[in-house]
Amino acid sequence: MFPDLPEATVARLPEYLRALHGLAQDGHDTVSSEGLATAAGVNSAKLRKDLSHLGSYGTRGVGYDVALLITQIEAVLGLTKHRKVALVGIGNLGHALAGYGGFASRGFSVAALFDAERSQIGERIGTLVVRHIDELAEVVAAEGISIGVIATPARAAQQVADQLVGAGVTSILNFAPCVLNVPSGVDVRKVDLAVEMQILSFHEHRKALTALPAPEQPAGEATGS
Numbered sequence: 699m700f701p702d703l704p705e706a707t708v709a710r711l712p713e714y715l716r717a718l719h720g721l722a723q724d725g726h727d728t729v730s731s732e733g734l735a736t737a738a739g740v741n742s743a744k745l746r747k748d749l750s751h752l753g754s755y756g757t758r759g760v761g762y763d764v765a766l767l768i769t770q771i772e773a774v775l776g777l778t779k780h781r782k783v784a785l786v787g788i789g790n791l792g793h794a795l796a797g798y799g800g801f802a803s804r805g806f807s808v809a810a811l812f813d814a815e816r817s818q819i820g821e822r823i824g825t826l827v828v829r830h831i832d833e834l835a836e837v838v839a840a841e842g843i844s845i846g847v848i849a850t851p852a853r854a855a856q857q858v859a860d861q862l863v864g865a866g867v868t869s870i871l872n873f874a875p876c877v878l879n880v881p882s883g884v885d886v887r888k889v890d891l892a893v894e895m896q897i898l899s900f901h902e903h904r905k906a907l908t909a910l911p912a913p914e915q916p917a918g919e920a921t922g923s
């Protein structure tokens with residue numbers, strides 16, 4: 699289904715979905731492309747093109763049906779199926795992710811927690827208990843887990859990725875700052891806050907440079923035509 703959907707469009711669909719859920723909660727039945735674009739933080743021409751890939755064009759003068767568009771986007775993203783996630787590495791970040799209650803309403807549940815450190819094993823976080831990484835394969839199979847989240851130090855991440863793949867996980871979200879090698883058929887997404895900060899640093903740097911006063915022209919030199 700939707701084999702030609704551009705990756706950039708796929709990346710924007712969750713933003714549209716978030717905006718649509720907000721509109722629905724506020725009692726809106728329909729929304730214009732401009733209204734949805736503003737709520738999602740993209741430009742409206744891009745939004746219309748993205749949604750046309752789904753066969754959704756809206757109605758002239760009315761806009762998009764909010765409930766219908768939510769259903770269409772959830773179907774494309776495969777969110778009609780609740781997905782179970784295994785979280786590996788229950789340190790600072792792992793604790794924050796394990797305790798975050800916002801995943802369930804977005805179609806996911808953290809179904810199992812793993813760590814390699816004996817002192818962490820057995821800790822209860824919410825309704826889950828941290829298990830040893832050696833139990834990964836057994837739990838992934840029993841729970842039907844398809845997504846793994848890596849929140850270990852970078853030095854352990856490749857080994858953990860191999861264990862996840864070996865256990866049958868086919869999608870990995872990697873928080874460790876390193877590149878993972880995985881077989882074809884396994885999808886990896888990376889989240890790196892430091893990279894986002896470095897991009898913002900670039901913009902700060904550029905703003906500072908463009909704000910500098912133009913160098914003074916030497917006396918007597920022509921300044922233009």
Ligand SMILES: NC(=O)c1ccc[n+]([C@@H]2O[C@H](COP(=O)([O-])OP(=O)(O)OC[C@H]3O[C@@H](n4cnc5c(N)ncnc54)[C@H](O)[C@@H]3O)[C@@H](O)[C@H]2O)c1
Binds near residue numbers: 790
């Ligand atoms: N992406 C981001 O925005 C972001 C932000 C903060 C941290 N990080 C990264 O996330 C990772 C975790 O950071 P943290 O501060 O929570 O680290 P941490 O040291 O507090 O926790 C890491 C956990 O991984 C466990 N671990 C180590 N090797 C393991 C293995 N082979 N199998 C299972 N568990 C193992 C450790 O026992 C520990 O509990 C790091 O790679 C860090 O760089 C990413």
